[in-house]
Amino acid sequence: MVPLTTISASPAPHLLNPDRIVNDRTLSVIHFMTAKRHLELREVRASIGSIYNAISLYGGNVKYYYLAIRATATLGNFCDAIDMATKVLVSFPHDPELRLLRAECHFNNRDWFNGLADLYSVLEKDPENGKALHLLRLVQALPQHA
Numbered sequence: 762m763v764p765l766t767t768i769s770a771s772p773a774p775h776l777l778n779p780d781r782i783v784n785d786r787t788l789s790v791i792h793f794m795t796a797k798r799h800l801e802l803r804e805v806r807a808s809i810g811s812i813y814n815a816i817s818l819y820g821g822n823v824k825y826y827y828l829a830i831r832a833t834a835t836l837g838n839f840c841d842a843i844d845m846a847t848k849v850l851v852s853f854p855h856d857p858e859l860r861l862l863r864a865e866c867h868f869n870n871r872d873w874f875n876g877l878a879d880l881y882s883v884l885e886k887d888p889e890n891g892k893a894l895h896l897l898r899l900v901q902a903l904p905q906h907a
Contacts, residue, residue, distance in 0.1 A: 797828060823853050830862050839866040857883045861892055868900060876900065 826849045834842040846863035853859060860879040867876030877900070883893040 823849070823856060823859070827858060827862065830859075830866075834862070834866050834869070839869045842866045843870070855886070857887060857890060857893070861896065864893075864896065868896075873900070 826845070830842045830846050830849070833845060843863055843866045846859055846866065850856070850859055850863070860883050864876045864879035864883075867873075867879065877897075880893050880897050880900075883890050884897070887893070
C-alpha cells in the first residue's frame with residue numbers, strides 16, 4: 762500500500778511531455794492485440810468492442826478489418842460481415858484474405874453463387890492459394906451444392 766503522503770496532486774512530469782504520450786497508432790495496436798486475445802478466448806462481443814476502438818483510432822490497417830469481419834461472422838451475423846467486407850474491398854480490392862472471408866460468409870448464408878465468385882476471384886490471381894483451394898474442395902463436397 763502506498764502512503765497517502767507520497768501521492769502528488771499534480772501529474773507526473775513524464776505525462777506532461779508530448780514526446781512520451783502514447784500516440785493513436787500505438788493505442789490502436791494495443792486495442793487490436795486485446796481484440797485478438799478476446800477472440801481467442803471466445804469473448805466475441807468484447808473483441809468487437811476492442812477492434813472498433815482500434816479502427817476508430819487508426820483505421821487504415823486491413824488486419825483490423827479482418828478481425829472485425831471474423832468476429833462479426835463468429836456471432837452469426839453473416840450479412841453484416843459481408844457488408845463490412847464489401848465496404849473494405851473498395852479500399853483493398855486485390856486482397857485475397859478479404860475475399861476469402863467474404864466467401865466464407867456467403868457460404869454460411871448458403872449463397873453459393875457469390876461465395877464461389879469470391880473464391881474464383883482469388884484463384885484467378887493465385888491458382889496455388891491453399892486456403893482458397895481447401896475451401897473450394899469443402900464446398901464442392903457438400904451435397905446441397907451439387
